[in-house]
Amino acid sequence: MRLLIIGAPGSGKGTQADAIAQHYGVPAISTGNMFRAAVASGSPLGEQVKAIMESGALVPDEVTDAVVADRLGQPDAAGGWLLDGYPRNLAQVATLDAYLGAQGQALDAVVLLDVPADLLIDRLLKRAQIEGRADDTEATIRHRMDVYQDSTAPLIQAFQARDLLVRVGGVGEVDEVRERIAAALTARLGR
Numbered sequence: 629m630r631l632l633i634i635g636a637p638g639s640g641k642g643t644q645a646d647a648i649a650q651h652y653g654v655p656a657i658s659t660g661n662m663f664r665a666a667v668a669s670g671s672p673l674g675e676q677v678k679a680i681m682e683s684g685a686l687v688p689d690e691v692t693d694a695v696v697a698d699r700l701g702q703p704d705a706a707g708g709w710l711l712d713g714y715p716r717n718l719a720q721v722a723t724l725d726a727y728l729g730a731q732g733q734a735l736d737a738v739v740l741l742d743v744p745a746d747l748l749i750d751r752l753l754k755r756a757q758i759e760g761r762a763d764d765t766e767a768t769i770r771h772r773m774d775v776y777q778d779s780t781a782p783l784i785q786a787f788q789a790r791d792l793l794v795r796v797g798g799v800g801e802v803d804e805v806r807e808r809i810a811a812a813l814t815a816r817l818g819r
């Protein structure tokens with residue numbers, strides 16, 4: 629099972645990614661979590677991405693693509709995975725396609741977690757209070773929304789054109805949304 633989950637900042641994709649991955653018994657691989665761990669550890673990668681993340685911009689593709697390729701090559705990812713937060717622009721889609729093609733693998737589905745824009749900012753500001761994420765300040769949130777619209781939203785059409793998109797409404801309680809995603813994926817994939 630090789631799945632992607634895409635959604636705007638604040639759509640709840642991290643939470644849902646963990647639940648879906650657990651359901652299918654595959655690792656949930658979050659580039660955002662990997663970068664945050666690198667920053668927290670003070671590693672060279674962390675030093676490289678800290679300021680970029682705090683601004684709400686995307687980490688350069690070469691850096692991100694290398695981190696993902698390395699992670700997908702680890703033993704626990706051999707039987708499948710769910711990628712959360714990658715790919716985030718069309719160039720990363722092309723890189724992932726090439727990687728999968730070289731392995732003789734393909735994506736099974738792309739979950740789009742759909743949440744109206746006006747709810748997203750509210751959710752992010754609440755998360756800022758609860759989790760204290762460095763990139764959940766109002767200015768950064770606004771920039772991340774713009775980046776999502778400009779760079780990531782085009783993926784929706786691209787995956788729709790490839791008939792991979794499974795669109796799920798992301799408004800509601802966490803459990804409710806999780807059930808919705810599970811039902812939509814089961815209907816699509818038959819498992």
Ligand code: AMP
Binds near residue numbers: 681713
């Ligand atoms: P996230 O937790 O997915 O919202 O990611 C937090 C931040 O990590 C983003 O705002 C970016 O700075 C960086 N990041 C995560 N995934 C990617 C990616 N696929 N490409 C570039 N930057 C990323």
